[in-house]
Amino acid sequence: MSRNAVIATLSTVGTLVAVGVVVVLMMVGGDRRALLIGATTDAHHQLELSCETCHAAPAFADPETAKSELNKTCQNCHEDALDDADDSHSRKRFRSPRMAAYWEKVDARYCTSCHVEHRPDITRASAVTVAMDFCVACHSEGEQDIRTTRPSHEGLSFDTCAGCHNYHDNRALYEDFLVRHAGQPWLKPEPVHALSAQYRAWKPPEESAVGPGGTMAPAAALADSTIVAHWAGSGHAAAGVTCASCHAPDVADDGPQRDVEAAWIDAPSTSVCRDCHRQEVRTFALGRHGMRQHPELAEPREPGQGLAKLGLDATLPETILASLSDPAPPTHMHAAEARLPMRTDAPTEPLNCGTCHDSHAVDIEHAAVAACAACHDDAHTQAYFGSPHHALWLKEQAGEAALGTGVSCATCHMVKGKRRGKVTTNHNQNDSLRPNEKMIRPVCLDCHGLAFSLDSLADTDLVSRNFTGRPAVHVESIEWAIQRAEPPDAGR
């Protein structure tokens, strides 16, 4: 055989092997990260071992089906937030055929029209990949030409829209809201974050409290006096949550000691927390800290099913099937995997409720600041310590200021909400970010005026300094809204 023939044979065999490997990885199982067509965006990088979480369409589906199925998977995680945001460009609004003319411009029926994954070269904040001036596609002609319907916008270029508007969430930016909140002082006379005050003031009924004598646990567990002391001083003990409530959740609170010992779990899972803190655990799985526990994440593929689809024998020995299996996706996030700056001595254990709250002390004050700073090491976090917000937090913690006057990391990033009379904490740390104007209504406006809030959040340097100082940026939205509501020639 000539040298060329050998090379040709090796090349053909190599190509066939490579194609075979790719087909097996795509259709049967295995670690597919080497096949990624580009780096995933922040947060989504946590799901790289679980392609089907996003790519739910069957292999070789037509492009329309693939796009439609992809869209549904976006909704799995993001739809609730968009509904809450009263989405200004909701998908359902654009599904009407009367919007067909817009489909050819920016097809708002599909998330991927503006958010393309695996394209780090064109990806901006909030995973936006569409051109900065994309608003021009629909708001520059006819009745929708914003430059003719809003004299204040005459001469503005379309790459500046995002300076005042958001595509989805404009709850703090719509015209009537701006007018209603015009003229407010930068700081309100009695600045208190109302829901934080209510939350911190809440105490369980005294009769529900249990002491060390009222809880059952194996002797070995009770031998750790530090753990017992932490629990005894916690809100759990005050609310009647015993050792067995978490470590033996299937045993009745007054169950016999032997049952508690038999059912004892050393490290209870998040599902135990969910029994009482349903809203907190649900929202935890919507944010970057807990998204690997989202219920809609795809399970690893079954290699046998893939082989059957290829018309191959799926009754292979277990060892071979196991070698073809998808690697098990991690069930928790770790600080070391974060793309934000993290401390080198950040905790290495998987992120769960206990990481921030301490499983036994369940200290919400610790979770509100110290727990964040144990991992995060960016300029904004570093600048918090010594900032005006931090000073207020210290005063409140020292009992020198009223509840709700202090501002912790959690005040802004774990936003409180109230539903059916109960204050809960949204554990999706991203819910008040991206864009940060989402924070204005549930947080900033309790203490600050709208104009000051808009300016402060638009000043990236001030954000980086954790709001130490005054904003050097001015957003003109309120003045423009006032001009339209009370035009100078209206004689008012």
Add this chain to the structure above:
Amino acid sequence: MKRKSLKRLAFGLGAALTLTATAADDAGVPYPQVTDMIYQVVSADRSVYTRLVVERLTIDEEAITASEHFEDDVALPLPAQMFRFGAELVADETEDFSYSLLSLHPINKKNGPGTDLEQQGLQHALDNEEKFYGEEELGGQRYFTAVYPDFAVSEACVDCHNDHKDSPRTDIELGDVMGGVVIRIPMD
């Protein structure tokens, strides 16, 4: 007139239309009859909401207000908003039909005519106070489109439209045609 099987339309239209669909023969029901039925349902729902909820609670009982920003104002949604929310919910569930509330003089410009047939139908409804049927192609799909005149039946509607800063028309009176309900069905 082409026909469309009502079986595809039964989903999402509620019990009344479902019963009608069950009774329909396999040959289907003419498009105008289908859009007429849809119109009866959505129009009746809005009338009931307007009279028994909004007018009663805001005007008669003075128990609560109705507001465009009903969440911020802890108020009732306006009848037109209730109508649109229903239309969006349907659009989210099915592509078998769609409906919208439009006007030649909309407060929000996105609710103005967006197609030639909408313009024609809304003008016809305004001029003649009667419904209009037509066909149009949108996004590569042929649609049967019906436009029904939408009359000012409530003082609440008239006052809001006449007083709103973005309203292009401020002389609406009770009984006037304010716009039209547009219903579309994709044709086979």
